[in-house]
């Protein structure tokens with residue numbers, strides 16, 4: 001049996017009840033801390049503890065190139081993927097700065113770029129090929145590549161040993177791949193889901209839409225087979241994220257999901273195994289317009305809306321302090337009893 005078929009862990013009902021009970025005793029009108037309350041209760045269930053905490057944070061960035069980039073669908077050249085891998089390692093990328101500030105353990109996995117990369121300290125060499133195939137002409141991945149990429153995500157979860165996991169990505173043209181995958185899974189046209197990614201002009205946006213429509217016609221991907229949709233239209237980094245999300249729910253790791261790209265990986269995982277839903281927390285609403293439809297399909301409310309559209313796990317990282325505050329309030333506020341506060345009378 002493949003690891004992908006292992007059962008999903010259930011959140012701990014007893015801890016959810018205990019945490020809910022605790023919330024009712026804290027010195028505030030019940031419900032007045034809004035989503036901070038529900039988040040603490042959700043985390044209690046996921047961590048199987050009445051008093052959840054977010055002290056150790058694992059962030060994994062999966063980077064890879066995309067054959068579809070040769071269709072001129074991104075504002076930036078493909079060399080940027082490898083260049084940004086260097087930047088992650090050297091501490092200059094947005095996620096490098098955020099991870100340092102949050103005291104998170106940042107791992108960077110190179111699944112294969114077109115530009116040659118020297119060996120870089122802090123970058124894991126997980127190269128499968130020099131990027132995916134151009135999915136407007138052929139399946140993006142072979143069966144074997146897709147399985148290997150899923151397994152790299154699994155490995156990151158198995159080694160994470162953290163209170164929460166955030167998966168991020170880097171790969172020029174991956175909004176084209178993610179959009180095509182979203183169209184296939186949601187059965188929506190490219191005209192509805194395609195957005196500017198790194199910032200293309202209107203003419204290029206129409207071209208990007210047409211490239212996606214043609215690829216959808218070519219592959220006729222079956223939404224009932226999400227991992228096959230992933231193989232045909234996805235990317236190595238999107239598959240690694242999908243594998244990480246499936247594994248996270250199998251082993252009981254809370255998963256904080258980033259923006260557009262990470263969310264389509266989460267949706268792929270969810271369509272493959274609907275029981276993973278409770279393990280997903282949505283960090284933020286991306287400004288990439290197609291994210292709304294994916295968020296609706298995930299049936300989750302994003303914690304933040306900051307008009308971010310970067311990827312790299314950056315939006316999810318920004319939501320960590322909120323989760324920490326939710327836990328600290330939940331764990332350390334006084335109770336009506338301990339502070340001698342009168343309870344509600346009506």
Ligand SMILES: Cc1cc2ncn([C@H]3O[C@H](COP(=O)(O)O)[C@@H](O)[C@H]3O)c2cc1C
Pocket residue numbers: 073074075076080084169170171172173174175176196197198199310311312
């Ligand atoms: C310097 C730079 C840093 C990035 N970090 C994340 N992305 C984001 O933009 C890319 C997707 O957009 P598109 O599909 O339009 O190429 C991905 O690499 C994504 O992670 C970046 C993009 C650039 C240019």
Ligand SMILES: O=C(O)c1cccnc1
Pocket residue numbers: 175197198258259260261262286287288308309310311312
């Ligand atoms: O929200 C994202 O993940 C995103 C949006 C635009 C470009 N890259 C990533």
